[in-house]
Amino acid sequence: MTTHLIGTVKGPGETPSEFTVIAPDPERVVKHGEFVYYNARVDGRERRILGRISARRAVKLYPDAFMADPGVPPAEIGALLGYDAGADELFELTVTVLGYYSEMLGDFINPRVLPAGGSPIYIADNGLLAEVLSKRKQGEVGSAAIGSLLSREAGAVPVALDVRGFTSTHLAIIASTGSGKSYLAGVLLEEMMRPYNRAAVLIVDPHGEYDTLQEMQNRPEFAEGDYKPRVRIFKPDAIRVRIDTLTLADLRYLLPNLSEKMHYQLTRAYNYANRSFRKGYTLEQLLLSVRETAEGNKGGEEGDAFEDDPTTGALIWRMKSALGNSRIFNDFENLELSELFAPGQCTVIQLSEVDRREQQVIAATLLRRVYQARVDTEKKKAAKGDPNHVPFPVFCLLEEAHNYAPANADAVSSDVLKTILSEGRKFGVSIGLISQRPGKLDADVLSQCMTQCIMRITNPIDQNRIAESVESVGRDLLKELPSLSKGQVIVSGASVNTPVLLRVRSRITTHGGESIDAPAQWRAWFDDDRAAADARDAALPLSRDLNEDEDGDVLFA
Amino acid sequence: MDTQPGPRIGKIVSSNSHIDYVCQVYGPREYDPLPAPDDYAFGSFVAIQADDGRAPAGRLVGVIYNTLLVNPDYGNLGPRLSPRQDLTVFSPDYLSETATLVGVMALGWIDAAGQVSQGAPALAATINAPVRRLSDKEVCDFHRGADGRLRLHYLPLLMAQSDPLIAPLLLTIVDRLRDLFPDQRQRLAVMRNNLAWKQVVRPAG
Known part of the structure; x- marks a missing residue:
């Protein structure tokens, strides 16, 4: 598409940064959300002032009566009466001024002067947009080219997110189910693992959708010189959380229905264990602490006698039940931070088939540990060789984030998430939240994510939550939410120069989160003579003559 | 494009306002050659020669926007003593009572020096002032400003008239100018579409 004139300025709009344009637009190029510009002199230099079309209204409409017969176009009636002008339609476009792009500031600057009425308005060409919409060029260090501008042909205007933007001030991907949020996350992760980024990423994956990322290890697109990304996947049975990494809050959260007295005793026992076993403790040692700190204990012998105290007994029973029977909570094993995080490594923690509360505790523990490690490393409290030494920034992506920071409910992971979202920037810990129910996500958590990728959302509660929490997206773009198609995303915030409507690019690796095609699978059941196969599988082994020795022992079959 | 001054078509006999004149088209024996119907067609540009005592005098420029036929005999069903062809001999005055009147809307003024001004003219025409059709060249000159650009400064004056014939008149004028100013077709097309939309659709x- 070449630069061309599309309309004429009519006058100022409703707000100080809006103006209206009259355009005939016979080729239908001036779409809602399209970028246009006018020329103006700012500080003695001729500048292209970019704006976005935020509304479009027809101003010249044939009378309704001309449309009485659907088989007769109104233009024909007009021609019948002597009106045979070619360009029939005229539109009034509302343009919101973004400003001119200042390379020095890397941002748009609004000149605060609207164009004069009658000024020509041009549609911005692909080259100009590719240059000014993204903070980084595609393929540059710190770029994540996730797609191209929706209003232009696919790939014509690639838009690259600034990885530095969302790895310091966090990211949220919000979309209803089936609109492609995991796909977008996959694209984003691919970009982060490309040779020009080599990120340290952890994914908390409750559905096991991200194991296809392993393909990155063998794809040439990701290799450069000695570098190729590493993808480690921790299946649910490989996940271990050492008991002494659980905080008091975690314990309380894991133990159901604690009475006031049990709370009190748990606190005492926890503090006691931390004082007594400075180098860590096991479940038995924690239970011992519970007994030691029991009300009836006067320092006498150990034994079951203390469990006669109903509080102690009940607490111990609950702890054994929640922690002792769990395959995840373990006395000695733990997922070491050095295993989980490394530059150029993408770690997937699969939490499928793990209880909801345990998922929350696992996420909370991991986040807390890595955050603490980063704080310690930055403050020089942890030196090389220390398990808490993490000398690089990390990015953690949480799927189904509304489970970890729910609105109107208490989850053990909420606090640590909020801490990281507000303080993580200083220590190089960033969070990416993915959720299909922003309405169920804590509003504070959502509003702390300064880069937002919003896909199709039809639920009005969710739309309202987005409008409340995401101030960077204009109302006009939010109106697009219900009408977005699969793979179309509104990206706004710190990682782009201005909110943009994108078409997500194709993934290099295969997508792991496809829905099951039930009718096809039902049909396939009959295709390959399943009945015969079942009969074969269920058949008894053929009886054979056995060679036996004199004692009746089988020699060989 | 014809450059010769157009033929005389008639004389001013009355007016309805400062800009709205009635011109009586010359009948037989009034002027030679007799004007052809094409010369005083709807939408034709005409000049009304002013008589301000100076020579050469300036002229008003107008456009024909209406035509009226006057026939006192219409409705008179009584017996006539002479056949119509004899009237030319016996009662020529009677025949001259039939007339074609055209309404002329004054659109501007060309002074003695040839300076064009569009809009309501300062001076009025006089009774019996001769009216002639403008040549294409004169129409072009009248519509071309000092900077050489096409101008239609009289249009608001026309649009303000309540006569139902004004709407087709405007379209006729724009169509005529489109032929005379081929380089201005784009602008005139915008104008015509706008007028047609308002007046037709x-x-x-």
Whole structure:
């Protein structure tokens, strides 16, 4: 598409940064959300002032009566009466001024002067947009080219997110189910693992959708010189959380229905264990602490006698039940931070088939540990060789984030998430939240994510939550939410120069989160003579003559 | 494009306002050659020679926007003593009572020096002032400003008239100018579409 004139300025709009344009637009190029510009002199230099079309209204409409017969176009009636002008339609476009792009500031600057009425308005060409919409060029260090501008042909205007933007001030991907949020996350992760980024990423994956990322290890697109990304996947049975990494809050959260007295005793026992076993403790040692700190204990012998105290007994029973029977909570094993995080490594923690509360505790523990490690490393409290030494920034992506920071409910992971979202920037810990129910996500958590990728959302509660929490997206773009198609995303915030409507690019690796095609699978059941196969599988082994020795022992079959 | 001054078509006999004149088209024996119907067609540009005592005098420029036929004999069903062909011999005055009147709307003024001004003219025409059709060249000169650009400064004056014939008149004028100013077709097309939309499509809805 070449630069061309599309309309004429009519006058100022409703707000100080809006103006209206009259355009005939016979080729239908001036779409809602399209970028246009006018020329103006700012500080003695001729500048292209970019704006976005935020509304479009027809101003010249044939009378309704001309449309009485659907088989007769109104233009024909007009021609019948002597009106045979070619360009029939005229539109009034509302343009919101973004400003001119200042390379020095890397941002748009609004000149605060609207164009004069009658000024020509041009549609911005692909080259100009590719240059000014993204903070980084595609393929540059710190770029994540996730797609191209929706209003232009696919790939014509690639838009690259600034990885530095969302790895310091966090990211949220919000979309209803089936609109492609995991796909977008996959694209984003691919970009982060490309040779020009080599990120340290952890994914908390409750559905096991991200194991296809392993393909990155063998794809040439990701290799450069000695570098190729590493993808480690921790299946649910490989996940271990050492008991002494659980905080008091975690314990309380894991133990159901604690009475006031049990709370009190748990606190005492926890503090006691931390004082007594400075180098860590096991479940038995924690239970011992519970007994030691029991009300009836006067320092006498150990034994079951203390469990006669109903509080102690009940607490111990609950702890054994929640922690002792769990395959995840373990006395000695733990997922070491050095295993989980490394530059150029993408770690997937699969939490499928793990209880909801345990998922929350696992996420909370991991986040807390890595955050603490980063704080310690930055403050020089942890030196090389220390398990808490993490000398690089990390990015953690949480799927189904509304489970970890729910609105109107208490989850053990909420606090640590909020801490990281507000303080993580200083220590190089960033969070990416993915959720299909922003309405169920804590509003504070959502509003702390300064880069937002919003896909199709039809639920009005969710739309309202987005409008409340995401101030960077204009109302006009939010109106697009219900009408977005699969793979179309509104990206706004710190990682782009201005909110943009994108078409997500194709993934290099295969997508792991496809829905099951039930009718096809039902049909396939009959295709390959399943009945015969079942009969074969269920058949008894053929009886054979056995060679036996004199004692009746089988020699060989 | 014809450059010769156009033929005389008649004389001013009355007026309805400062800009709205009635011109009586010359009948037989009044002027030679007799004007052809094409010369005083609807939408033709005409000049009304002013008589301000100076020579050469300036002239008003107008456009024919209406035609009226006057026939006192219409409705007179009584017996006539002489056949119509004899009237030319016996009662020529009677025949001259039939006339073709055209309404001329004054659109501007060309002074003695040839300076064009569009809009309501300062001076009025006089009774019996001769009216002649403008040549294409004169029409072009009248519509070309000092900077050489096409101008239609009289249009608001026309649009303000309540006569139902004004709407087709405007379209006729624009069409005529489109032929005379081929380089201005784009601008005139915008103008024509706008007029046609307002005067054709909108009233029909």
